[in-house]
Amino acid sequence: MNIGIVGAGKVGCALAQGLENNGFNISGVYSRSDDSQQYLCAKVGKTFENSISDTVKNSELIFISVSDNNIIKVAEEIGRKVDNDIIRAKTFIHLSGALTSKALRPLENLGAYTASLHPIQSVADKEKGWKKLYNIFYGFEGCKEALDYALSIVKSFEGRLIEIREQYKTLYHAAACIISNYTVTLSYAAHEILESIGFDRETANEAFLPLIKNTVDNIERLGSVNALTGPISRGDYSVVGEHVKELGKLDKELENMYKVMGRKTVEIAREKGTLTNEAAKELMKIL
Missing domain, CATH: 3.40.50.720 (NAD(P)-binding Rossmann-like Domain)
Structure with a gap:
């Protein structure tokens, strides 16, 4: 050819x-x-x-x-x-x-x-x-x-x-951008936070790489829902509340990003079955 x-x-x-x-x-x-x-x-x-x-x-x-x-x-x-x-x-x-x-x-x-x-x-x-x-x-x-x-x-x-299908091409591409481009954006945001508390740029870049790689591995093995861990998955709303408070002091944009992602994460945790109704309600109040 x-x-x-x-x-x-x-x-x-x-x-x-x-x-x-x-x-x-x-x-x-x-x-x-x-x-x-x-x-x-x-x-x-x-x-x-x-x-x-x-x-x-x-x-x-x-x-x-x-x-x-x-x-x-x-x-x-x-x-x-x-x-x-x-x-x-x-x-x-x-x-x-x-x-x-x-x-x-x-x-x-x-x-x-x-x-x-x-x-x-x-x-x-x-x-x-x-x-x-x-x-x-x-x-x-x-x-x-x-x-x-x-x-x-x-x-x-x-x-x-x-x-x-032709009519779904834009949504297909939006999904690709979320998983690829916004993963980079989330990594950048995490680096900003680490640098704000004294990490040098190289350490900030390297510290979370094993965590990212292991998370991707978990998604591959278990799927997105079952790969979820962390305070929202456990219903630790007091921890989430402290995150929101401290991020609000540091950068309102980061606080808003955390809240938007957090609300979607509550949805995932509920699908996973690890959240009580009470914990989910408390989390949504915070987020």
């Missing part, structure tokens, strides 16, 4: 290297940055002109790996610069978790097959990001013809494909 890559950022680099390693033929690379394009060409051991037209012309499947704000613009650019006869019946897949295949409507209107395929993974660097694409889930939304290509790609990464 000949695969073109439009966009040589972190995800584009990871995908291209992974696909080449998996036996697919990377048949073109295009980037607005010549340096990024040449970097990715070197990584896959090939030389291509930095041409969006050539990338599309030489490929059966084209991945559009650009920022969400630019996907429609790139689709329109392809429609302007590439002959319609070349676009017709080719498959274009963007990698956004938030946008649907409608972002590629300019190409669909010209006879192309379109879809979105979102690796449920964070890719932090160009060098080794491809290793993160194996044994994960991929969210797919789009037409049947594109699905056949996507299944082949996901299978090569030993992954699992989840089909997502």
Whole structure:
């Protein structure tokens, strides 16, 4: 299968290297940055002109790996610069978790097959990001013809494909942001608290890492509900009250964050069955 890559950022680099390693033929690379394009060409051991037209012309499947704000613009650019006869019946897949295949409507209107395929993974660097694409889930939304290509790609990464209805794509992506981005935010908030009581930045960063890793391990083994521990799970509302009081003195934003997360945690604890009605009521008064 000949695969073109439009966009040589972190995800584009990871995908291209992974696909080449998996036996697919990377048949073109295009980037607005010549340096990024040449970097990715070197990584896959090939030389291509930095041409969006050539990338599309030489490929059966084209991945559009650009920022969400630019996907429609790139689709329109392809429609302007590439002959319609070349676009017709080719498959274009963007990698956004938030946008649907409608972002590629300019190409669909010209006879192309379109879809979105979102690796449920964070890719932090160009060098080794491809290793993160194996044994994960991929969210797919789009037409049947594109699905056949996507299944082949996901299978090569030993992954699992989840089909997502178009109307649910935004909520799907919101869930991904909560679990990934907001985990980072929670870690940052915890570091702020530790630094406020005298921890140096390095110690603050390292002290809770085993706790985070063990929590993730517990979620994997037991599920989110049964992995819950801590004062809310035990119904220790006096402890929670002290947390709220001290956080309020330190930073109102942190206090509010704690309360919002706490109310949802009460819900989890009730589902787990570790809270009495009385303890739950007391906790909700505090939170």
